[in-house]
Amino acid sequence: MKTVNVAIIGHKFMGKAHSNAWANINKFFDAPLKPVLKVACGRDEKGTREFADTWGWQDVETDWRKVVERKDVDIIDISTPTDLHAEIAVAAAQAGKQIFCEKPVAVSYAQARQMYEAAEKAGVVHYLNHNYRRVPAISYAKKLIEEGKLGRIYHWRGAYLQDWIMDPGFPLTWHLQKKHAGAGPHFDLGSHSVDLARYLVGDIAEVTAMTSRFIEKRPLPGAGAGTFSAGAAGKESGEVTVEDAAFMVARFEKGALGSFETSRFAGGRKNFNTFEIYGSKGSIAFNLERLNELQYLSLEDDGDQQGFRTIMVTNATHPYVGAWWPPGHIIGYEHEFHHAVLDFLKAVDGKGKVEPNLLDGMREMQVLEAALQSAETGRAVKVSDVK
């Protein structure tokens, strides 16, 4: 089987989720290429070494520039904090590497555009890892929509709520600093929602938004602090420079009216990525905490028999899921990464395209920045006005 050499930059939460997919893809799916886990890269040499040993990455590097320059690397998997994405992606593109980039794409629309242009100029395959498009229930929702089962779409209602920083003692990790993250949940979570809305409903024309910050200062992070993980708290404190919550209303280009709500202050919501879509012929609803299920109501059913159906999206005939276990034997969060890697490898093999990619990243950043501008100025903002 043809192999392809992968380098991963970043070795925390996403490094683990990606490694698992690179390592196991060929066991479950008939992928056209077999990834070789060539290099793992991280600034912390000891931690990166441990990570590489656990996951089977052959080499370790501490400087991402060296990785990008290596001749024996075909694919660069960018799993770093957001502010490093652009520089790495541009360099990778210039070096002719295929790009597998974690979301959110960048800390600004300008960066995202730069990334997209570099990748297109270099003619490399680029993929932006909004993994939730490949939750089987969401892929199946897309299929229902494409078959016309929802008709004309009137509404998108999206929310992505978490609660992991509600404790004022949770430290000032990079996610809470504008320079590293670009924004708070509006980018981290909202980018997922906007990606799904663009995938399922279409492009967004105009937005209006408000944001809030509930806690202004937090202890500086000590060892072990990261995504979802408080680690040890430092003694000094620093200023939170991103929002804690962002609520946005949007008008889609084809006329649907939508909402997007993100927060890290929604007690009890752990990974509550939900949406409802209402159309002239049917409605669907989804909740990532029950990701094997899709709620679907058909307005074409007999009126008295209509109701939201709880579909277990675990049939062999549902998207992707036949490769896993029998019906009703549910899959977990990590499996979407396999589906993403599968389709990315197909594109790499066939010199094709895969979606979402850096163009999608650029478009979604335009929406997200429009909302930040709206929150700041108190005006509705046209997405196309973000340059």
Next chain:
Amino acid sequence: MKTVNVAIIGHKFMGKAHSNAWANINKFFDAPLKPVLKVACGRDEKGTREFADTWGWQDVETDWRKVVERKDVDIIDISTPTDLHAEIAVAAAQAGKQIFCEKPVAVSYAQARQMYEAAEKAGVVHYLNHNYRRVPAISYAKKLIEEGKLGRIYHWRGAYLQDWIMDPGFPLTWHLQKKHAGAGPHFDLGSHSVDLARYLVGDIAEVTAMTSRFIEKRPLPGAGAGTFSAGAAGKESGEVTVEDAAFMVARFEKGALGSFETSRFAGGRKNFNTFEIYGSKGSIAFNLERLNELQYLSLEDDGDQQGFRTIMVTNATHPYVGAWWPPGHIIGYEHEFHHAVLDFLKAVDGKGKVEPNLLDGMREMQVLEAALQSAETGRAVKVSDVK
């Protein structure tokens, strides 16, 4: 037992729901007064007569002015289309009648203020029938909040979705005409949501909003058309002059960030009035289609044991509900009207106040109009700027 004479103006859906409460209140509750169903008033004499016979109203009138002038009437129950509320309420106040007014309070903030001022000047008891405050689960949510169980409140997420006009053949009833209804679901449904948000979270400082109209023309209504009821469709058509959906983001005075979404184009949602409230110590969620249940999560529970509790709010010790049936024997939509009548009669008897009242109506109209201005101008609007 002391009696009190009631006149009702309007005899459709709300006329029925109110009559049921006036007629049966003393069977279930220990109210201080016994309502006498004195006069029913409607422009359609035959229909009003039938209504009066069914529900036991002693007399029938076709001119509401005569009703307001009758000496043998103590209470005016205003159950007409919205545009008539103000004139009737002002006249009723001037005649010294106690006022039980259906929501939404009026077609504009200006009218609502006029109503409130007239009632206060006359010193009459006035009540605005946002009946959902007295759903036991919501009254109980209020109790939890007042006891501090939610702590500092970060978010309100409210939606009120229906689907009864999705068929383009549904006729142009008064609800779809700005002159009669003031606005579409934003007033009809949104007034409920704003009332509940003000009740549970507090006043709103600023809003931003967008609205949509999906169907521009509809057949003129024939016989039998009314709320939720298409009736016969006429041959001619007329223009829809209200929105079909309105999505609003709001900042509360105490800092919470909130959303309010109303639509009549949400297929499968019949009376889907839902809200979630997130605070520093706990969260709650409610859905009117399951009105006997309250979802409550306490962040003060042991971390591993936390989860949204589905509380059946049907204990004898829960608000109002002990007067009905044993635990688990659920109550229906209509019962809230009894609870409203009970508290209104207590106010009438004791010359006290009852909430919500015309002041609340005025405040909520200010919020709702601010949103309409925002939708029109593309700017966030301060509620206090609505005059």
Next chain:
Amino acid sequence: MKTVNVAIIGHKFMGKAHSNAWANINKFFDAPLKPVLKVACGRDEKGTREFADTWGWQDVETDWRKVVERKDVDIIDISTPTDLHAEIAVAAAQAGKQIFCEKPVAVSYAQARQMYEAAEKAGVVHYLNHNYRRVPAISYAKKLIEEGKLGRIYHWRGAYLQDWIMDPGFPLTWHLQKKHAGAGPHFDLGSHSVDLARYLVGDIAEVTAMTSRFIEKRPLPGAGAGTFSAGAAGKESGEVTVEDAAFMVARFEKGALGSFETSRFAGGRKNFNTFEIYGSKGSIAFNLERLNELQYLSLEDDGDQQGFRTIMVTNATHPYVGAWWPPGHIIGYEHEFHHAVLDFLKAVDGKGKVEPNLLDGMREMQVLEAALQSAETGRAVKVSDVK
């Protein structure tokens, strides 16, 4: 409108629920007769007087025999403890009265048969109040089954669970004494389940069962003790003579395999009357605590689109429910009594039959007694062997 005179015997929980239906039936439904609330009867004169005043019963009696003999009474509503049903029903039949009898029908199959034979001999209309048949969702389930939507039925899974006597301090009310109640939850709750199973699936051929008693002695009841209500506890204690839980497996005559589980020791279950029915073409599920909903899955839907539909059984076109409120405006526990009274009055007016009736009561007692025999002997028992 033609009137019909009603006498009610018993004035506790059921007396209230029945009175509400007799008093209000004509307001919501186009019934052929108007009930006149003629006499209320109870051994406790003061309590009965208060009850009669509240609900509008014209006269009060303390001796049920006098009620049965009154010429101005057409209908006898039997709402007493179970052990009195038979004697009253037989006397009522012999006096030519129409019979509206609360469930469970009697304390034994022998009594039930006696009641049925007396009623048939007298040619009176008789109705046994398994009110749940007329929950709209259940009536609608029946319709689906009759239309063949479930195909051949393989399984009934019924459970009726409560928790109101879990506290060992709950007193020894009549429900816990074999001489008054015949049995524990197996009769009280199980009679409902068996009635619904017979209605929806068909007759039962053979059963096997086990029962348990978790608390052997309880304080004698003081004032105020009743169904769901502990009242004051007495100082002395007495022996519980019924089971606390009964689990039964059954084979239906047409081949389905079923289960019936009743308990008063299921913490958190207030009125948890649930069932699932599985057939070759579809499945349904129901929970009385959400009585406005029916879960329905059609195996004839496209395989990938199959899921249990949560149908809000609140459309005007669903059984009974159009008489109440618009779609999504849910009804409560009490409304089933109106539906029962409606159909009973139709039978009385038309000299027809109504179901369930004393024949159904007889059949269901045969099933329930078979289970008690099975629990005692450790053998499966054929229902037809109960004489």
Next chain:
Amino acid sequence: MKTVNVAIIGHKFMGKAHSNAWANINKFFDAPLKPVLKVACGRDEKGTREFADTWGWQDVETDWRKVVERKDVDIIDISTPTDLHAEIAVAAAQAGKQIFCEKPVAVSYAQARQMYEAAEKAGVVHYLNHNYRRVPAISYAKKLIEEGKLGRIYHWRGAYLQDWIMDPGFPLTWHLQKKHAGAGPHFDLGSHSVDLARYLVGDIAEVTAMTSRFIEKRPLPGAGAGTFSAGAAGKESGEVTVEDAAFMVARFEKGALGSFETSRFAGGRKNFNTFEIYGSKGSIAFNLERLNELQYLSLEDDGDQQGFRTIMVTNATHPYVGAWWPPGHIIGYEHEFHHAVLDFLKAVDGKGKVEPNLLDGMREMQVLEAALQSAETGRAVKVSDVK
């Protein structure tokens, strides 16, 4: 790191699930041993070779006896059809191999006892793969019970329902033949339920049961037929010799009353393994199709605040789950196998014990056979009477 050599016998559904766990255990968990995937064994050489290549098994064998005799094998993983378990396990024990055996343990109590005795005599570690004990939600339920959170247990209500053979054209795979499977869903699914009931509630004293077979003849299986998979149907047909459904009532040794219901004819239920446990201090409920959630109600909460809590069992502090993803990022069906392998490796390393094991298998077979005897004889059967 110390390694340990594994041989797997069987390469279908369970072969895949087990291989995944052996291959990846050290990536997620700090296990004391590293499994080496030494030999895969199956009668179909070509299929086994493909399986070995996919999953990284070094060698391939077609005769399980050779595998058992290999000196370079430490662990025998038995993933064959049920009727082969006993012979293989006994041989493996005699050869001093550690045993990891798929459930159900055997086709009879006699076999299970033989297996247990051989393993004990040989002093090898033995594990019976009732993987559901290690669903984090179930492990956590066990913790709650051990902490006394449920108090005295009154009820177990277990059901395990599927629908994969409802089509009469589904072929006569080995699962439908008594000689290969011992029984139908009563063994396949019921063994899981009985294992969980024994784990969470305790041993069972006596049972009564009924079984049904709805389809008597089926086509002989063609290529590709297997668990959950119809494959090609042959032209000839054969007789189904197991039950299609089995419903059982049980009395536990400590007095709880329980039910166990299994069926392969429950339309819409894919892997619906559910249970409820009711105790004097609390209740829990679980559904495998939502395996990341546990329903828990505490009767020690304030009465008005009681409700079933939907706990997302995905915290780092919940059992096992911290090794996977952050809170709310759910795990799938396969992850339990990792947890099982982890604990099995600990036992192998420490020469300790792991549960459930062949003793549990023996005990649960005693219960299951008692039920079959009961169904046949129409009598309740004491578990200890099964020899």
